[in-house]
Amino acid sequence: MVKSTSKDAQDLFHSLHSAYTATPTNLKIIDLYVCFAVFTALIQQVAYMALVGSFPFNSFLSGVLSCIGTAVLAVCLRIQVNKENKEFKDLAPERAFADFVLCNLVLHLVIINFLG
Amino acid sequence: MMAGGNVRFLVLILAVAICGAASVFQPISDSHRSAALDVFVPVDGSYKSLEEAYEALKTLEILGIDKKSDLSSKTCENVVKVLQSSSSTLKDAFYALNVNGILKCKIGEAGPKDIVSQLQAGVKDAKLLLDFYYSVRGLVLAKEQFPGTHISLGDAEAIFRSIKSLSQSDGRWRYSSNNPESSTFAAGLAYETLAGVISLAPSEFDPSLIQSVKTGILKLSDSIQKYDDGTFYFDEKSVDASQGPISTTASVIRGLTSFAASESTGLNLPGDKIVGLAKFFLGVGIPGDAKDFFNQIDALACLEDNKFSVPLILSLPSTVISLTKKEPLKVKVSTVLGSKAPALSVKLTQALSSKSVDSSVINNQELKFDADSATYFLDSFPKNFDIGKYTFVFKIVLDESAHEKVYITEAQTKVPIAATGAISIENAEIAVLDSDIGSVESQKKLDLTKDGAVSLSANHLQKLRLSFQLTTPLGNAFKPHQAFFKLKHESQVEHIFLVKTSGKKSELVLDFLGLVEKLYYLSGKYEIQLTIGDASMENSLLSNIGHIELDLPERPEKATRPPLQSTEPYSRYGPKAEISHIFRIPEKLPAKQLSLVFLGVIVLPFIGFLIGLTRLGVNIKSFPSSTGSAISALLFHCGIGAVLLLYVLFWLKLDLFTTLKALSLLGVFLLFVGHRTLSQLASASNKLKSA
Numbered sequence: 001m002v003k004s005t006s007k008d009a010q011d012l013f014h015s016l017h018s019a020y021t022a023t024p025t026n027l028k029i030i031d032l033y034v035c036f037a038v039f040t041a042l043i044q045q046v047a048y049m050a051l052v053g054s055f056p057f058n059s060f061l062s063g064v065l066s067c068i069g070t071a072v073l074a075v076c077l078r079i080q081v082n083k084e085n086k087e088f089k090d091l092a093p094e095r096a097f098a099d100f101v102l103c104n105l106v107l108h109l110v111i112i113n114f115l116g
Numbered sequence: 117m118m119a120g121g122n123v124r125f126l127v128l129i130l131a132v133a134i135c136g137a138a139s140v141f142q143p144i145s146d147s148h149r150s151a152a153l154d155v156f157v158p159v160d161g162s163y164k165s166l167e168e169a170y171e172a173l174k175t176l177e178i179l180g181i182d183k184k185s186d187l188s189s190k191t192c193e194n195v196v197k198v199l200q201s202s203s204s205t206l207k208d209a210f211y212a213l214n215v216n217g218i219l220k221c222k223i224g225e226a227g228p229k230d231i232v233s234q235l236q237a238g239v240k241d242a243k244l245l246l247d248f249y250y251s252v253r254g255l256v257l258a259k260e261q262f263p264g265t266h267i268s269l270g271d272a273e274a275i276f277r278s279i280k281s282l283s284q285s286d287g288r289w290r291y292s293s294n295n296p297e298s299s300t301f302a303a304g305l306a307y308e309t310l311a312g313v314i315s316l317a318p319s320e321f322d323p324s325l326i327q328s329v330k331t332g333i334l335k336l337s338d339s340i341q342k343y344d345d346g347t348f349y350f351d352e353k354s355v356d357a358s359q360g361p362i363s364t365t366a367s368v369i370r371g372l373t374s375f376a377a378s379e380s381t382g383l384n385l386p387g388d389k390i391v392g393l394a395k396f397f398l399g400v401g402i403p404g405d406a407k408d409f410f411n412q413i414d415a416l417a418c419l420e421d422n423k424f425s426v427p428l429i430l431s432l433p434s435t436v437i438s439l440t441k442k443e444p445l446k447v448k449v450s451t452v453l454g455s456k457a458p459a460l461s462v463k464l465t466q467a468l469s470s471k472s473v474d475s476s477v478i479n480n481q482e483l484k485f486d487a488d489s490a491t492y493f494l495d496s497f498p499k500n501f502d503i504g505k506y507t508f509v510f511k512i513v514l515d516e517s518a519h520e521k522v523y524i525t526e527a528q529t530k531v532p533i534a535a536t537g538a539i540s541i542e543n544a545e546i547a548v549l550d551s552d553i554g555s556v557e558s559q560k561k562l563d564l565t566k567d568g569a570v571s572l573s574a575n576h577l578q579k580l581r582l583s584f585q586l587t588t589p590l591g592n593a594f595k596p597h598q599a600f601f602k603l604k605h606e607s608q609v610e611h612i613f614l615v616k617t618s619g620k621k622s623e624l625v626l627d628f629l630g631l632v633e634k635l636y637y638l639s640g641k642y643e644i645q646l647t648i649g650d651a652s653m654e655n656s657l658l659s660n661i662g663h664i665e666l667d668l669p670e671r672p673e674k675a676t677r678p679p680l681q682s683t684e685p686y687s688r689y690g691p692k693a694e695i696s697h698i699f700r701i702p703e704k705l706p707a708k709q710l711s712l713v714f715l716g717v718i719v720l721p722f723i724g725f726l727i728g729l730t731r732l733g734v735n736i737k738s739f740p741s742s743t744g745s746a747i748s749a750l751l752f753h754c755g756i757g758a759v760l761l762l763y764v765l766f767w768l769k770l771d772l773f774t775t776l777k778a779l780s781l782l783g784v785f786l787l788f789v790g791h792r793t794l795s796q797l798a799s800a801s802n803k804l805k806s807a
Binding site for chain 1: 728764791794797
């Protein structure tokens with residue numbers, strides 16, 4: 001049974017992997033960006049806070065929230081750009097990208113202000 | 117300078133005494149004369165300038181102090197130098213002639229002619245008011261001092277008109293035709309100048325010209341201002357004028373008196389206002405400044421020397437009537453400089469008490485005159501004249517006989533008078549009462565005029581009662597300003613209570629049950645002291661009545677301790693403990709190296725991102741090639757980069773507002789460029805799709 005489950009897991013993994021390579025390149029870029037952002041947040045949150053502590057608190061918050069915020073915006077962009085999504089068929093991808101850029105700029109202004 | 121300090125203190129006291137509608141003004145007296153010697157002190161035997169020399173010498177001359185011998189040599193040297201040189205200014209010549217008039221220096225034969233011709237040339241060429249003033253007044257002085265020289269004014273009417281042309285419609289004068297600002301001080305100078313022109317003119321003037329000047333004087337006197345105590349003064353309209361009220365009023369008075377003297381008419385001001393102006397200067401007291409002193413004395417001398425309206429001042433050496441001493445109330449009437457007044461009589465028309473302002477206690481009492489001391493006095497007071505504060509209203513009635521001069525007085529003079537007397541204290545007694553029943557346990561009569569040795573004892577369940585009766589000499593009820601009852605413990609802890617007065621009886625009841633906490637639960641021997649005082653009470657007292665033994669319960673834990681009494685009674689006014697502020701210690705930041713290491717660790721995911729991008733085969737193929745779209749695309753990326761750079765600057769240096777301002781500009785730019793780029797991209801991909 002154990003072997004079957006591990007084999008199932010491997011099969012699952014392979015199928016996922018093959019499905020993923022089919023996705024268009026631009027979506028993969030966005031996925032990579034999201035991973036990068038989340039990973040940075042994890043390093044800040046876990047490694048630094050566990051080691052040193054959350055002083056100064058406002059800087060810590062602004063760092064973590066900027067990563068999470070930009071990750072969220074990237075996910076929104078991915079949803080809007082993905083051609084397989086029926087709801088957003090009429091929305092031009094360039095418009096979505098412009099929204100992404102604008103929201104990111106606003107987010108970073110607030111973060112920098114909060115950074116202190 | 118000690119004298120200056122004393123003088124200023126005197127001025128302050130006099131200033132305080134002037135508040136209120138009724139006040140007493142004293143004429144110039146010997147204290148002024150001794151102060152003048154301190155104020156007008158020459159430096160190294162001579163004065164700094166001829167103007168200061170003139171002011172000092174004129175003031176000392178008016179006050180009758182002879183200091184000429186000390187100063188004449190050096191000052192005369194200066195005067196002769198100025199009068200003999202052909203290049204002295206009009207101002208120097210004017211003041212030199214003024215000083216010469218007082219010191220009478222010896223000037224050679226040639227001197228006067230040069231200076232007269234200089235002044236005459238000055239009059240002809242004059243355009244500014246000050247030039248006219250110095251030259252015309254200089255010529256008037258030269259005419260007095262050098263009777264042999266011939267002085268003519270040329271076209272006097274033309275000069276008169278050109279001076280008049282600088283006047284304004286409200287009676288003020290301008291200093292020059294270019295400067296639109298008008299000044300009351302300049303009006304005074306102008307009237308003096310016009311008076312000089314009239315006196316130097318060879319023939320009579322057109323009466324309409326003189327009339328126009330008189331209407332100007334009337335307009336100027338409309339701008340006279342008033343204080344509450346009945347004094348009048350002139351002041352400049354603008355706030356930052358260089359002349360204050362003393363110099364402005366003095367200049368106007370000089371001008372008006374010299375104009376009136378040249379025209380042989382009166383001063384064109386109502387009598388009350390002239391006396392008010394005199395009182396203004398007397399109310400200044402003794403000025404500490406040399407210029408103010410000169411202006412005060414000079415203006416008062418002008419008021420005294422003119423023939424048609426010499427003000428008389430009513431003053432009182434003492435404003436306190438003591439009913440016990442039975443001394444008469446003395447009143448003096450004199451001119452402003454302290455000279456004798458003509459024959460007149462003084463009437464006390466009303467004496468209004470502060471308690472009942474309507475009815476007057478004394479009506480129309482004439483004061484008797486004592487020729488030896490030249491004072492008027494009132495020695496009999498009516499039977500219902502009780503102690504307290506009064507306002508006496510005096511009226512001066514000049515005798516009918518003809519005088520050389522015309523004197524003017526105020527319609528009525530109000531003076532605040534205080535009547536003092538001995539208060540009788542009767543039925544003074546102190547008693548200890550049982551609180552519930554109110555029955556007297558022990559009662560002692562007191563004689564408050566001498567210290568007693570009363571000895572009482574009480575516990576905290578009892579009350580202490582002190583009562584006495586105060587009556588005025590006429591038997592009326594009296595409420596003193598101060599009635600204090602003090603209990604002082606052996607450990608120097610003091611408590612003060614107020615004795616309340618209602619009608620004739622004054623009483624204090626101390627209920628020890630309620631006062632136990634106030635007395636800090638201190639049992640033992642307390643000294644009793646009573647203070648009764650008032651401004652109209654001549655026999656105010658502070659008497660030690662005796663002792664009282666108080667038996668109070670034990671102090672509970674939470675009660676306040678009595679304050680520590682230091683041996684030095686004035687140590688509570690000494691410096692207090694210094695307060696040292698403790699600022700919040702800033703929290704410790706993590707070590708610098710740790711932060712730098714962590715910075716490196718953070719950068720790692722970014723590098724991972726870039727590597728992943730290259731592995732995915734990211735390219736910039738769809739970067740537009742045509743120049744127009746390439747530029748806008750480039751600008752788009754630059755714009756985003758600029759915004760991010762702005763954010764970094766914001767974090768490092770800038771504040772939110774400048775950032776927002778810059779951001780708004782960049783944002784608008786980015787909006788345009790981005791819109792263009794993205795729409796071009798969109799159209800390009802549409803074309804691809806449809807193609």
